[in-house]
Amino acid sequence: MADHRSEGVVAAVSDIPALDRLLNADAMRASLDTYGRTQVVAALRRDLDALRQRALAGSLMRHELDAAAVAARTAAALAKTAEPRLRAVYNLTGTVLHTNLGRALLPDAAVASVLRALTSPANLEFDLDTGGRGDRDDLIDDVLCELTGAEAATVVNNNAAAVLLMLNALADRREVVVSRGELVEIGGAFRIPDIMKRAGAKLVEVGTTNRTHAADYESAIGPRTAMLMKVHCSNYAVTGFTKSVGVSEVAALAHARGLPATVDLGSGTLVDLTQFGLPKEDTVRETIAAGADLVTFSGDKLLGGPQAGLLVGRADLIRKIKKNPLKRALRVGKLTLAALEPVLNLYRAPEFLAERLTTLRLLTRPQRDIQPLAERLRGTVAHALGANYAVQAVPMFSQIGSGALPVDQLPSFGLAVRYTGSGRPGRHLDKLETMLRRLPTPVIGRIGDDALWLDLRCLEARDEAAFAAQLAEPLT
Template identity: 55%
Template structure:
């Protein structure tokens, strides 16, 4: 049995055809490091009784596998078949083709981000989006930051630093990652003043709490939970009148925020941004990567003087958007100017609007083909209940259809889920009632799933 002498040196391995091919793909430094690590492992194996010739033969292939695994990003495309359209852990909204093209163009060349092509002087990056936002929401002015939490933070800081911010106890929300509204308010430098109770808040509660130290009233749309039963809240128009009478601004945080009426897609009606502006809010904040269907961003629309004050806040520079997201947002917002074709062009609304019958027909087509690719598992068509996700309409579901998959053994669904996650294009479903469910609402093309499973 051959021993250590059977092992080649690193230099010898680098000179081989395999070594040169790996250098061309990964660079000399990474290949050298991988070969050294594998040589060390081979020596340890030989000390434990392994054959040196066998270990030498395996070396380049094992090093190549190590390099390929290290080069494969975990931030790679996958199929979201969880049944949650806007899945926070999977990147939320898929961008429209127009937004992708605009972002690519912005990455590939210089562009007039802060340059006035007409006058030749310095421009403002928000100008690329301001007009669109005002047209679509009816607001006097608009500004943009990197997400909605940042929008709330800078608005609170600008309007109420060192002063009281009134908010209903029933609206002190917590969003993902244990990120709580009271914590945002504390970081913004405002003093939280809770009014009303968890389930019932009345106009008199706000009026009693207003005083010389009041900086603003904050209304928070409870988009990620629902309080039902014996409840009461002050409607936005009435709350706006209370704020005006007290001489303080009303900040309405819509969270997910929508530019269109969701009831057109059979969903529960949610307040649109334009409605929130029309109801008298001085400022309205909402997200770009949720119901709007664009990249991550936070929008603030409303009174011109308040927007100007926010833009003067030093935090604005720290929270501003880069050229890539601005380009993608501009393209996304332009789609809303043609509402008749919006569901065709905007993936988020297209997925939400897909009728169950269409999805069920897709599941029926796919079931025998998927079963052929996974012979150890049963594959059946099933009804599903999709969700919007990202805190929008948390108790509402959308009738959908999918594939119910199971195999031998109680851990079969978990084993299959792990296999699908390990694919070059991972397929992500959810386990329910002892089976792995693939909800097909967000599957555009049959071949996407079949191609992924073939991997």
């Protein structure tokens, strides 16, 4: 117990207790049991160093040296250090597949599969039939071929890696013909031309930004050409006076000259999204059927699975790709495969997909189901923010996001928060956004048009109580 007679008394350096004495104090036992001696000693030394500096400056109080006070500071410091850097957040940005927030959420079947893989040995590269070494691609090859119509498949850690591997395996020191209008930049300033350069391929641009014709591809084919490649413009749209050449026509041109036609489909989907009321997006099966010899696409976008890059297509090309040394460098581990396989299996029962695949469930959530949630939470949020903020339940638009159908919007509902006090709204909204990010489970919204928008599309019913609970007390 602190000695109240020491409160307000300035302490000298000589008053600071020794480290061993503090380690043996009863108040330190809980931290030692939780964090171990090594971490506690390191934290204590940091605290004692800070205390000495304050004592020399004349700002250290005697009561701050009590063993209980030191133990409390040490426990708090250790608890903060032990907090995971990767934390759950509430995604109220309105972007369902948000790159910075981890893109697709895994369905329950994938979560259970990953848990098993985390806690048990698994036949990652072990053939249970023969007892010999297996190929980890065998875990997903059959289902990917079934769902896409491809002859073979393989998987790496993301779609950029899939493109890099494909180009290095099939076009190293050779030419790849691509429309200038398809030289996209993806997240993090990664550009198709840069990936080609790193893969050892020489880019041959054809056409113009807005118009490319079949003759442009044909005239670019030469003795050093390795492939004709199309890149799906999944993160932007060009409108107006435009012309592009479809996969089937590019494939016909390539095949006539004995070349493969490859497609970087980007986001990639395995089903016709229009049946769920979503905008049209080319499926992998349609792309293969149109004549593409290889298709690459992402696992964690419209597919709704873990981060992965999938390559499907001709068996001879896939075999060549798998023999490339980069394949091992870019391969996925057991956790990715444990998550990917059950996600792919969900597509075998498309009638249940909108219910069981989390990403599709969020994308197809009707506005009428989100509105009651917004109306229920309006009062809770208004109470937490105080009288200087007006909170309204209003219709708004979500977006699919992360390079998937960039110009299409989904009718949604949420909360619009506006500052009504004195001073500039922007500064106060920034401060409010910061406070929401510092909640135990951070709340991530978006600021625009002098309001903080909290789109509730991605806040499901099972999370409503926990979300409301951390707003039970006023924030401002």
